[in-house]
Amino acid sequence: MNSEKLIEKYHKTRRYKILFLVLLILALVVMIFVALTVGSTTIGASKLIDVFRGNTQPQIYQVIYNIRMPRIAGAILAGTALSLSGAVIQSLLRNPLASPYTLGISGASAFGAAFAIIVLGAGSSYADSGDLANINNPYILTISAFLWSLVGVTVILLLSHFKGAGPEIIILAGIIISSLFGAGISAMQYFADNVQLASIVFWTFGDMGRASWNNVTIIALILTPVILYFFYHRWNYKTLQSGDEYAKSLGVKVGRVRLTGMVIASLATAVAVSFYGVIAFVGLVVPHIVRRIIGNDEQFLIPASALFGGLFLLASDTLARTIIAPVVLPIGILTSFLGAPLFLFLLIKGMSRTYWK
Amino acid sequence: MKININNIQFSYNGTTVLKDINCKINNGDFIAVVGPNGSGKSTLIKCINGILKPQIGTVYIADKDIKQTHLRDLSKTIAYVPQNSNGQAPVSVFDTVLLGRKPYINWKPSSVDIKITTDIINHLQLDDIFMKDINKLSGGQQQTVYIARALAQQPEILLLDEPTANLDLKHIIEIMDTLKNLCNKGFTVVIALHDINLALRYASSIIMLKEGKIFAHGGKDIITEENLEKLYDIKVKVIRNNDFHHVIPLGKLYREDKTKNNELYKTTIG
Numbered sequence A: 001m002n003s004e005k006l007i008e009k010y011h012k013t014r015r016y017k018i019l020f021l022v023l024l025i026l027a028l029v030v031m032i033f034v035a036l037t038v039g040s041t042t043i044g045a046s047k048l049i050d051v052f053r054g055n056t057q058p059q060i061y062q063v064i065y066n067i068r069m070p071r072i073a074g075a076i077l078a079g080t081a082l083s084l085s086g087a088v089i090q091s092l093l094r095n096p097l098a099s100p101y102t103l104g105i106s107g108a109s110a111f112g113a114a115f116a117i118i119v120l121g122a123g124s125s126y127a128d129s130g131d132l133a134n135i136n137n138p139y140i141l142t143i144s145a146f147l148w149s150l151v152g153v154t155v156i157l158l159l160s161h162f163k164g165a166g167p168e169i170i171i172l173a174g175i176i177i178s179s180l181f182g183a184g185i186s187a188m189q190y191f192a193d194n195v196q197l198a199s200i201v202f203w204t205f206g207d208m209g210r211a212s213w214n215n216v217t218i219i220a221l222i223l224t225p226v227i228l229y230f231f232y233h234r235w236n237y238k239t240l241q242s243g244d245e246y247a248k249s250l251g252v253k254v255g256r257v258r259l260t261g262m263v264i265a266s267l268a269t270a271v272a273v274s275f276y277g278v279i280a281f282v283g284l285v286v287p288h289i290v291r292r293i294i295g296n297d298e299q300f301l302i303p304a305s306a307l308f309g310g311l312f313l314l315a316s317d318t319l320a321r322t323i324i325a326p327v328v329l330p331i332g333i334l335t336s337f338l339g340a341p342l343f344l345f346l347l348i349k350g351m352s353r354t355y356w357k
Numbered sequence B: 001m002k003i004n005i006n007n008i009q010f011s012y013n014g015t016t017v018l019k020d021i022n023c024k025i026n027n028g029d030f031i032a033v034v035g036p037n038g039s040g041k042s043t044l045i046k047c048i049n050g051i052l053k054p055q056i057g058t059v060y061i062a063d064k065d066i067k068q069t070h071l072r073d074l075s076k077t078i079a080y081v082p083q084n085s086n087g088q089a090p091v092s093v094f095d096t097v098l099l100g101r102k103p104y105i106n107w108k109p110s111s112v113d114i115k116i117t118t119d120i121i122n123h124l125q126l127d128d129i130f131m132k133d134i135n136k137l138s139g140g141q142q143q144t145v146y147i148a149r150a151l152a153q154q155p156e157i158l159l160l161d162e163p164t165a166n167l168d169l170k171h172i173i174e175i176m177d178t179l180k181n182l183c184n185k186g187f188t189v190v191i192a193l194h195d196i197n198l199a200l201r202y203a204s205s206i207i208m209l210k211e212g213k214i215f216a217h218g219g220k221d222i223i224t225e226e227n228l229e230k231l232y233d234i235k236v237k238v239i240r241n242n243d244f245h246h247v248i249p250l251g252k253l254y255r256e257d258k259t260k261n262n263e264l265y266k267t268t269i270g
C-alpha cells in the first residue's frame, strides 16, 4: 500500500469519529427537546415555542423554566462529569473496570455529603422548609464530598502503585471502600433525626429531582475547567496506554499527570454526587460503549464520553420520569438495573483478558 | 549527538545495580551493550534517557546535563524501544506509531505527523496490519511496531533494548541495516543485545557489562575467548578470519563449582 492510500484510510477513520461526535450533538439537541415536552403534563412543540416567546400561562412557564430546564441541565452535567471521570480514570489506571462508582469514589463522596449534613450541619435549614433540594450551604456539602472522595482515591492510588495489583484487585479494593463508606452512611442514619434520615437515604441512590438552577450553576462552573483540563491532557492519557516507562521517555510526567488526573476526576464526581446522589455505573458503561464505537483513542474518547455521558443520563432520566408515570423513578435505581448486568458481562469477558473490546 | 555518561551509579531501593559507569559516545556511533541477564543493560539504557535518575553522576546529551533539560525537549532527540511492553492497552498499530510523534503534537497531529507515520509504516511493511490491535499481533510484529514508533520520533539518538529478541532472520537483518544506515547519517544508536555475533557484525564499539560495571569497552578486539568466558562463565570459541569474527558458545565451564552442580543435578533429576 502506498502512503497516499494509508493517509486516505487514516482520514476515513478520523472522519468516522468526527461524524460520531456530530451525531452525539444532534442527538443531545433532540433529547433536550423531548425531555422538555414529556412529563406529568405534556407540553407540545407549539406551546414550548410560546414559553420561549414569553406568552404563556405562568404554571407552564414555571414547569418549563424552574423544573424541567434545571433538571435537564443537571442530568447532562452529571452525566458528563461521571462519564468523563470514568473515561479518564480508566485511561490513567489502564484499568477497564475502573470508574468513579466501581472504585468507591462515588460512595466516598456520598458519605462526605451525608457527613456535611449530619456533622457539619450543612442541611439544617430544610427541617422547616421540608424541601430536600434546599441545602443551606451547598459549598460545604461539595467540599466535604470532595475531601472524602480523596480518601478513597488515595487508597486506590497506593494500591495501584504495587505492580502486582491487577485490575480485579483494584476493583475489589473499590468494593471494600464502597462498603466501608456505605457502613459509615448507615451509622450516621442510625444517629440522625427523621428529616436528616430522609435526606441521607436520598444520597444512597441518585435522583435528578434535586436539580435546581443553583446547583446546576455550581456544577457548570466547576465542570468547565475540568473538561478543558482533561481535553488538554488527552495526548498524555493516550501515551500512558503504552506503559509508564515509555510515557516517561516521551516526556510525560507520569506521576504528576496521574495524581492530578485522579484528583480532578474525583472533584468532578464529588460535585455530581453531592447534589444528585450516587448514580451507579454511568461512568463505567458510557466510556465502554464509546470505546466500542470509536476505539481506544483518547483524542476522541474524551470529548465523546463527555457528550455521550450527558446524552445517556438525560435519556435515562427522561425514561425514569415517564416509564411508570406519574411515579418518578430515582435515576440511580434505573442506571443500576442497566449497569449491573454490563459490569458482570465485562467481568466475565475479563477472564479471557480481552476487556476493552 | 554525543552522549557522555559521567561516573553514574544507580540503585533500586538501596540495591546498587550500576556502578562507576563512564563512557563517551560520539555522533554516528553504533554501540552494542552486552552482558549476562541482570547485569544492568536495561537499567543503563533507562538512565541515558532520564526514565531512571542515577543517584550519583550525570548524563550529558550534546554537553547538556539531562537533569537540566526539559523532558519534552529530550524526547525530541532520544527515542526508546523498551525491552518488553507489559500492560500495553489495546491500541491500533497506526495509533501506536503515531504516538512517536507525541513530542511534536500540540492540538492534533499535523499532516507532517501523519505523513511521517505512514511512511515509516510502509517502510517497515506494517501496512497490511496498520489498523489491527497491537495486542493481537505476533511478538515479532509487535517489536517491529515499537521500532517504527521510535523511528517516527525522528530522534538523533536511538536507544533499543533487545529489539531483535522476537524477530525472524529477515527482520533482524532489515532492522539492523536500517539502524546502521541511520548511523551512517550521523545518528547515534545504543542497543542492548544478547547476540554477540550481531554485535560484532554491526556495532562500531561494544560495551560489556558485568554485575553493573563496565567490564570492557572497545572494538571487535575485546571479543576474546578469555573475556567472554569471564563474562558469561561458559566456554566459547572465537573464530577470526581477517575482518570476520564469529563466536560459538561451546558449553559449560567446568570449575570448582562442579560438585555443587552435581548435587543440584542429583536433587532435581536423580
Ligand SMILES: Nc1ncnc2c1ncn2[C@@H]1O[C@H](COP(=O)(O)OP(=O)(O)OP(=O)(O)O)[C@@H](O)[C@H]1O
Residues within 6 Å of the ligand: B012, B013, B017, B035, B036, B037, B038, B039, B040, B041, B042, B043, B044, B083
Ligand atoms: N524495577 C526494579 N526494581 C528492583 N530491581 C530491579 C528492577 N529492575 C531491575 N532490577 C534489578 O536490577 C538488575 C539489573 O536489571 P536489568 O534489567 O538492567 O538487567 P539486564 O541486563 O537488562 O538483564 P536482561 O538481559 O535479563 O534484560 C537485576 O538484578 C534486576 O533484578
Ligand SMILES: [Mg+2]
Residues within 6 Å of the ligand: B041, B042, B043, B083, B161, B192
Ligand atoms: Mg534488560
